[in-house]
Amino acid sequence: xxxxxxxxxRLDYAGERKPLGIVVAGSISDGVKARLDDGVSIEDIKVGTxxxxxxxxxxxxxxLTEIELASTDESITSAPPDMSNTLITQVMSGTMAYSTIxxxxxxxxxxxxxxxxxxxxxxxPHFSRASVASEEDIQMVFGNEDAGRFYIxxxxxxxxxxxxxxxxLVKRSNGVFGKSGTGKTFLTRLLLIGILQHGIASNLIFDxxxxxxxxxxxxxxGQVKGLKQLFSSRVAxxxxxxxxxxxxxxxxxxxxxxxxxxxxxxxxxxxKDTWGLSDIAADTAYSLQRKLGKGWLRQFLEYAGGEExxxxxxxxxxxxxxxxxxxxRLNRLKRLQFITEGKGSNSVHEILTCLxxxxxxxxxxxxxxxxxxxxxxVANLLTRRIHERYVNLSEQASGDxxxxxxxxxITIEEAHKFLSPTIARNTIFGNxxxxxxxxxxxxxxxxxxxxxxxxxxxSQLGTKIxxxxxxxxxxxxVLSGVSGSRKLRTVMSRLESNRQALVFGHALPMPVxxxxxxxxxxxxxxxxxxxxAAELKAQVERETDILFGPSGC
Amino acid sequence: xASNTQREQSDxxxxxxxxxxxxxxxxxxxxxxxxxxxxxxxxxxxxxxTYGIVCEATTQSLDPARHTIPRGVNEATEDGxxxxxxQIERLLYTRFRAIIVGxxxxxxxxxxxxxxVPRIYAFVGECDAAEMRDFSNSLExxxxxxxxxxxxxxxxxxxxxxxxxxxxxxxxxxxxxxGKTLATALAGQLPRLSGILGRLQ
Numbered sequence: 076x077x078x079x080x081x082x083x084x085r086l087d088y089a090g091e092r093k094p095l096g097i098v099v100a101g102s103i104s105d106g107v108k109a110r111l112d113d114g115v116s117i118e119d120i121k122v123g124t125x126x127x128x129x130x131x132x133x134x135x136x137x138x139l140t141e142i143e144l145a146s147t148d149e150s151i152t153s154a155p156p157d158m159s160n161t162l163i164t165q166v167m168s169g170t171m172a173y174s175t176i177x178x179x180x181x182x183x184x185x186x187x188x189x190x191x192x193x194x195x196x197x198x199x200p201h202f203s204r205a206s207v208a209s210e211e212d213i214q215m216v217f218g219n220e221d222a223g224r225f226y227i228x229x230x231x232x233x234x235x236x237x238x239x240x241x242x243x244l245v246k247r248s249n250g251v252f253g254k255s256g257t258g259k260t261f262l263t264r265l266l267l268i269g270i271l272q273h274g275i276a277s278n279l280i281f282d283x284x285x286x287x288x289x290x291x292x293x294x295x296x297g298q299v300k301g302l303k304q305l306f307s308s309r310v311a312x313x314x315x316x317x318x319x320x321x322x323x324x325x326x327x328x329x330x331x332x333x334x335x336x337x338x339x340x341x342x343x344x345x346x347k348d349t350w351g352l353s354d355i356a357a358d359t360a361y362s363l364q365r366k367l368g369k370g371w372l373r374q375f376l377e378y379a380g381g382e383e384x385x386x387x388x389x390x391x392x393x394x395x396x397x398x399x400x401x402x403x404r405l406n407r408l409k410r411l412q413f414i415t416e417g418k419g420s421n422s423v424h425e426i427l428t429c430l431x432x433x434x435x436x437x438x439x440x441x442x443x444x445x446x447x448x449x450x451x452x453v454a455n456l457l458t459r460r461i462h463e464r465y466v467n468l469s470e471q472a473s474g475d476x477x478x479x480x481x482x483x484x485i486t487i488e489e490a491h492k493f494l495s496p497t498i499a500r501n502t503i504f505g506n507x508x509x510x511x512x513x514x515x516x517x518x519x520x521x522x523x524x525x526x527x528x529x530x531x532x533x534s535q536l537g538t539k540i541x542x543x544x545x546x547x548x549x550x551x552x553v554l555s556g557v558s559g560s561r562k563l564r565t566v567m568s569r570l571e572s573n574r575q576a577l578v579f580g581h582a583l584p585m586p587v588x589x590x591x592x593x594x595x596x597x598x599x600x601x602x603x604x605x606x607x608a609a610e611l612k613a614q615v616e617r618e619t620d621i622l623f624g625p626s627g628c
Numbered sequence: 629x630a631s632n633t634q635r636e637q638s639d640x641x642x643x644x645x646x647x648x649x650x651x652x653x654x655x656x657x658x659x660x661x662x663x664x665x666x667x668x669x670x671x672x673x674x675x676x677x678t679y680g681i682v683c684e685a686t687t688q689s690l691d692p693a694r695h696t697i698p699r700g701v702n703e704a705t706e707d708g709x710x711x712x713x714x715q716i717e718r719l720l721y722t723r724f725r726a727i728i729v730g731x732x733x734x735x736x737x738x739x740x741x742x743x744x745v746p747r748i749y750a751f752v753g754e755c756d757a758a759e760m761r762d763f764s765n766s767l768e769x770x771x772x773x774x775x776x777x778x779x780x781x782x783x784x785x786x787x788x789x790x791x792x793x794x795x796x797x798x799x800x801x802x803x804x805x806x807g808k809t810l811a812t813a814l815a816g817q818l819p820r821l822s823g824i825l826g827r828l829q
Contacts, residue, residue: 113808147815156822162800163825166807171818 316441667787
């Protein structure tokens with residue numbers, strides 16, 4: 076050793092990667108442990124950081140999952156040295172008392188960098204140098220912004236742009252999870268824009284709280300532009316509550332109404348938990364449909380009470396109280412003004428027309444957004460029919476990819492209400508999540524209680540974006556079935572409470588913590604291709620002048 | 629150049645080797661009480677010098693059969709004893725032991741044991757500040773000191789580092805770096821390391 080106090084810095088660091096330490100231990104199952112260099116402060120190290128380890132023949136890329144304080148002498152914990160002596164403090168730091176990091180190697184890059192990074196099936200040898208990954212590493216692994224990729228955010232403490240593979244994203248159902256206020260809506264809006272911009276799939280968004288259509292809100296920024304404002308000609312806003320839209324000075328493209336005749340027992344079943352209906356009562360809806368036929372709901376609600384109602388209960392072989400409870404709950408539908416007599420508007424047809432033409436549909440619920448029952452009913456009803464049509468179209472295409480319907484991504488919020496274990500096997504959303512891309516329909520589920528979603532559905536989600544989750548069950552649910560989940564749990568529990576998320580799954584080669592890209596400033600809109608009206612007008616005038624000469628000449 | 633070095637050596641010469649082995653040598657001083665301080669770096673031999681660190685010094689009677697006795701009962705000062713008994717300086721001698729920590733191989737300083745044992749009657753001199761600084765630029769020899777069969781080992785190490793630090797432009801930086809070398813060598817011996825570090829200032 077050379078006593079100049081900087082011996083560690085003499086080593087030849089690869090490229091511009093910021094050095095962290097050297098590998099001193101590890102295993103494929105527990106990750107690689109590296110001892111931090113003398114000059115590296117443990118306070119600058121964060122879990123979730125993207126780390127590069129230079130082996131002898133290959134480079135390993137991984138995620139920092141653990142930070143530890145260690146010592147060569149166990150007595151340091153029971154009888155720490157005199158830290159009032161500066162010399163002792165400086166000597167002990169990095170020698171007898173040192174810090175280690177654990178890195179979970181995810182990818183391996185051989186000498187031939189032309190080949191894509193492969194999953195790491197081995198670990199780097201002793202004394203390999205670990206560094207913070209460089210921007211080139213990020214680009215090599217996650218690719219550049221191009222036709223199939225969308226810039227979603229930046230890795231922790233880095234300026235590099237991290238891109239999601241949108242082609243892969245839309246092939247499977249995906250999930251955005253996080254507790255309230257962590258930026259789920261913000262991320263979902265970005266994902267929707269990514270899908271929209273890349274033009275490979277259509278979005279159908281059940282916009283519970285009016286966050287995606289015309290405008291949304293964002294903590295710290297206030298009002299932000301919705302999809303309609305940014306991509307006017309490619310987005311259609313449907314509404315269940317035209318009054319609310321008009322109050323906000325908006326003119327929706329289509330007003331949606333639902334007829335009593337459109338509602339089927341399956342739509343009632345999904346409301347079972349929300350309405351507090353028993354299983355027998357929910358099943359009775361099917362019996363009623365069989366007995367009363369097409370207009371079963373309206374007829375049932377008009378049924379006179381007294382003996383006639385008791386007779387119906389006897390005929391159906393259900394307790395009077397059960398039938399009565401069902402009718403009480405169904406009477407709530409009368410309060411929903413978008414439910415009309417007979418058949419409703421032909422909204423399914425209109426939505427399908429838009430979707431097949433590549434126009435993205437946002438269905439705003441207006442004041443009904445606070446009524447979870449209304450949200451479940453409408454989302455289930457419309458999705459069931461749209462899915463039915465997609466299944467028909469897919470089957471007609473019978474293997475001819477060109478004839479297959481345009482891929483559809485359906486966004487639902489409060490997803491655990493649609494996909495809870497008790498109903499997921501029977502509802503259309505459960506089917507879609509399980510079928511995956513068979514019929515070109517996938518889900519984008521947005522939820523704050525992923526533990527409430529059926530395990531089978533969770534396991535089918537291709538890409539998961541997890542913001543901060545406090546509840547252990549929720550964290551377990553999100554990480555179930557993921558390799559290295561124990562270590563990712565540490566990373567997840569340390570996420571910042573806003574605009575930070577752990578992203579993993581099919582749309583990217585390895586899990587990574589991102590800081591969501593900026594959205595809400597004029598620059599961010601411009602970057603997404605949006606041109607302000609005044610700017611657009613000036614541009615048109617300039618081009619007119621070029622074509623026809625300056626006006627007045 | 630060689631004559632200069634020899635003259636410099638003779639200027640700081642303190643004695644001659646009277647006993648030597650692979651790992652240490654003993655020097656008898658020309659003058660009573662002229663042993664270098666504990667932890668000093670000394671050099672013995674002229675052509676291929678061997679370096680040692682003073683780890684022990686003794687002063688005693690030349691004749692083992694004649695024990696020294698008190699002589700100052702009627703003297704006012706200690707110096708008065710020597711004035712009244714000038715023969716004392718001839719009847720007593722001072723010796724010191726040095727642990728071998730390196731040698732010169734041509735123009736290169738090696739901080740490990742030399743291939744040959746120092747010669748008896750080799751001149752021994754105290755290294756000056758420049759030589760001390762050059763030699764202490766690296767502490768590769770620390771394991772030799774830690775393994776040496778000497779009493780007060782930690783005091784010897786601390787004394788050497790204190791003296792060496794005074795020859796470096798930034799004494800504190802030197803002590804921190806030296807301390808880190810010791811911390812690695814004394815892994816698992818926290819109280820001992822703390823003890824040595826506590827004696828460095």
